[in-house]
Amino acid sequence: MSEIDIxxxxxxxxxxxxxxxxxxxxxxxxxxxxxLAGAGLPEIEVGSFVHPGRLPxxxxxxxxxxxxxxxxxxxxxxxxxxxxxxERAIAAGTPKLTVPVSASRLHSQSNVGMSPExxxxxxxxxxxxxxxxxxxxxxxxxxGLSTAFGCTLEGPVDEAWVIRLAEMAARAGxxxxxxxxTTGSGNPAQVRRLFGALRRALGDRAGGGxxxxxxxxxxxxxxAALEAGVTTFDASQGGLGGxxxxxxxxxNIVTEDLVFLLEAMGLRTGIDLDRLIxxxxxxxxxxxxEPLYGHVPEAGLPKGFRTAGPHRxxx
Amino acid sequence: MSEIDIxxxxxxxxxxxxxxxxxxxxxxxxxxxxxLAGAGLPEIEVGSFVHPGRLPxxxxxxxxxxxxxxxxxxxxxxxxxxxxxxERAIAAGTPKLTVPVSASRLHSQSNVGMSPExxxxxxxxxxxxxxxxxxxxxxxxxxGLSTAFGCTLEGPVDEAWVIRLAEMAARAGxxxxxxxxTTGSGNPAQVRRLFGALRRALGDRAGGGxxxxxxxxxxxxxxAALEAGVTTFDASQGGLGGxxxxxxxxxNIVTEDLVFLLEAMGLRTGIDLDRLIxxxxxxxxxxxxEPLYGHVPEAGLPKGFRTAGPHRxxx
Numbered sequence: 298m299s300e301i302d303i304x305x306x307x308x309x310x311x312x313x314x315x316x317x318x319x320x321x322x323x324x325x326x327x328x329x330x331x332x333l334a335g336a337g338l339p340e341i342e343v344g345s346f347v348h349p350g351r352l353p354x355x356x357x358x359x360x361x362x363x364x365x366x367x368x369x370x371x372x373x374x375x376x377x378x379x380x381x382x383x384e385r386a387i388a389a390g391t392p393k394l395t396v397p398v399s400a401s402r403l404h405s406q407s408n409v410g411m412s413p414e415x416x417x418x419x420x421x422x423x424x425x426x427x428x429x430x431x432x433x434x435x436x437x438x439x440x441g442l443s444t445a446f447g448c449t450l451e452g453p454v455d456e457a458w459v460i461r462l463a464e465m466a467a468r469a470g471x472x473x474x475x476x477x478x479t480t481g482s483g484n485p486a487q488v489r490r491l492f493g494a495l496r497r498a499l500g501d502r503a504g505g506g507x508x509x510x511x512x513x514x515x516x517x518x519x520x521a522a523l524e525a526g527v528t529t530f531d532a533s534q535g536g537l538g539g540x541x542x543x544x545x546x547x548x549n550i551v552t553e554d555l556v557f558l559l560e561a562m563g564l565r566t567g568i569d570l571d572r573l574i575x576x577x578x579x580x581x582x583x584x585x586x587e588p589l590y591g592h593v594p595e596a597g598l599p600k601g602f603r604t605a606g607p608h609r610x611x612x
Numbered sequence: 613m614s615e616i617d618i619x620x621x622x623x624x625x626x627x628x629x630x631x632x633x634x635x636x637x638x639x640x641x642x643x644x645x646x647x648l649a650g651a652g653l654p655e656i657e658v659g660s661f662v663h664p665g666r667l668p669x670x671x672x673x674x675x676x677x678x679x680x681x682x683x684x685x686x687x688x689x690x691x692x693x694x695x696x697x698x699e700r701a702i703a704a705g706t707p708k709l710t711v712p713v714s715a716s717r718l719h720s721q722s723n724v725g726m727s728p729e730x731x732x733x734x735x736x737x738x739x740x741x742x743x744x745x746x747x748x749x750x751x752x753x754x755x756g757l758s759t760a761f762g763c764t765l766e767g768p769v770d771e772a773w774v775i776r777l778a779e780m781a782a783r784a785g786x787x788x789x790x791x792x793x794t795t796g797s798g799n800p801a802q803v804r805r806l807f808g809a810l811r812r813a814l815g816d817r818a819g820g821g822x823x824x825x826x827x828x829x830x831x832x833x834x835x836a837a838l839e840a841g842v843t844t845f846d847a848s849q850g851g852l853g854g855x856x857x858x859x860x861x862x863x864n865i866v867t868e869d870l871v872f873l874l875e876a877m878g879l880r881t882g883i884d885l886d887r888l889i890x891x892x893x894x895x896x897x898x899x900x901x902e903p904l905y906g907h908v909p910e911a912g913l914p915k916g917f918r919t920a921g922p923h924r925x926x927x
Contacts, residue, residue, distance in 0.1 A: 447914050449914070481914075485835045486876070487877075512911050513869040513907030514872070516828060516832040521835060593828065599764070599767070599796075599797035600765070602797075
């Protein structure tokens with residue numbers, strides 16, 4: 298694997314697919330994930346161990362995790378909303394768990410039926426579960442603070458509280474704590490400020506950025522986060538996604554456009570843009586008529602465009 | 613008029629309308645421009661003194677300039693491609709002329725039928741024409757270097773050449789020289805570098821940024837330009853626009869999304885976002901079925917959103 302500067306974490310198979318009514322067949326999901334790994338994506342969030350009655354689109358997550366974990370050179374993540382989900386994720390051998398903790402009390406209640414403090418207690422219990430495992434079977438645990446930049450239900454969220462909550466999550470045992478603009482409310486000045494404060498508070502355990510493009514500000518926020526030293530960004534192929542519990546919160550930033558941004562800036566992602574764009578065909582075939590977004594796939598690369606470095610799929 | 617931090621220059625009536633096949637009726641144009649001025653836009657580029665046989669959509673520019681120049685508190689610009697255009701613009705009483713000079717030789721030839729050096733000689737003649745006028749009738753003259761960040765025909769454009777060309781245009785007498793990403797090829801690292809070099813070369817005569825959103829990077833490039841000290845940005849309401857002579861170059865950044873970005877960052881634009889969004893109805897009525905873009909008009913403002921400052925329309 299060649300060196301990369303920025304980790305692009307593909308969340309389409311989780312954040313994208315959970316937000317649409319139809320369910321992508323398991324066979325298509327595994328082919329899509331294999332294509333993403335083949336394009337050089339270093340991390341893929343493949344599903345959610347939420348109760349299958351709540352999100353039937355995610356009911357096959359254990360099977361998907363098992364298939365995806367066999368892919369070489371890629372870290373497979375799954376979302377876990379609670380301790381029960383963590384138990385299922387660990388039983389399936391999930392290499393890395395991502396746990397949402399809402400900074401907004403109203404969003405926390407409606408999304409996971411808990412207060413933020415209760416959600417952090419849940420993180421502590423998951424970490425205890427992890428620590429009781431043999432060393433070679435312990436998954437990574439990252440926390441993502443949703444609605445960290447504002448909430449459709451509550452409005453602005455206090456920035457000092459967001460950082461305190463991040464510290465609580467780190468003390469609970471999370472390997473890293475990232476910040477999510479679940480509702481696309483954030484702006485670059487705020488992103489620079491909050492990620493700067495996060496790094497001062499957590500040091501190397503300061504995690505990545507998850508930006509929704511609700512108001513078209515996603516990549517602008519990435520530029521600000523890069524300046525604050527953020528090195529991991531979530532994105533969704535074709536801009537699939539959103540949050541079914543946050544009204545008005547539409548899709549993630551588009552992976553294809555993010556990879557173009559980073560490579561054009563001279564930051565190596567290890568991703569082969571042509572192979573990444575080719576993987577859209579799998580979504581289009583499995584979910585016909587589902588809208589796919591992205592400017593770069595439509596416009597193509599600029600004449601004479603050079604990537605920042607070799608892609609991992611060639612290594 | 614209250615203080616503003618950033619000048620948003622609306623180019624939809626020129627860059628937007630010249631790129632679509634249909635012609636907006638003169639009466640609708642003047643109503644749209646009045647609505648934009650009423651929303652607090654400090655600058656509006658209302659048309660182009662190009663040969664009417666070439667762009668019949670712009671044939672009424674003299675009439676539009678006369679009507680728009682009566683609006684209070686707004687600077688009215690028109691594009692002039694050559695000396696003949698400048699003569700017509702001055703005869704119509706245009707307060708400020710904007711002159712495109714292509715950095716790419718191939719684009720320059722196909723766009724205005726001249727080399728970049730010939731285009732700069734044209735700027736010198738326009739400035740001589742201006743300087744021969746009585747002091748109270750002299751228009752401002754700004755130059756915009758198109759394809760400064762890359763060209764669909766030529767590929768990458770040498771950065772040192774772009775800065776030399778900017779110096780030539782300033783020596784020719786332009787009040788300011790800005791940089792245009794005509795083809796949406798630019799990235800934030802390049803934008804920071806080029807606008808930094810422009811400011812070092814031209815000082816206060818370094819002009820604004822004109823970014824097309826072809827690859828979805830427009831607002832990301834604005835964030836980088838802000839860091840380089842740029843204080844004027846072109847944008848097009850509803851993302852109307854493009855360049856009919858640069859294949860694959862789609863519309864400008866969306867004014868509504870740009871104003872949201874700036875105000876959310878605490879930068880005062882003097883623009884009333886609600887009145888700005890309301891002005892879309894005039895385009896929709898005059899050009900039914902013409903696609904209008906923009907995330908903020910669709911998603912609305914975040915709950916509890918506060919603008920950076922009062923809007924000029926209330927002053």
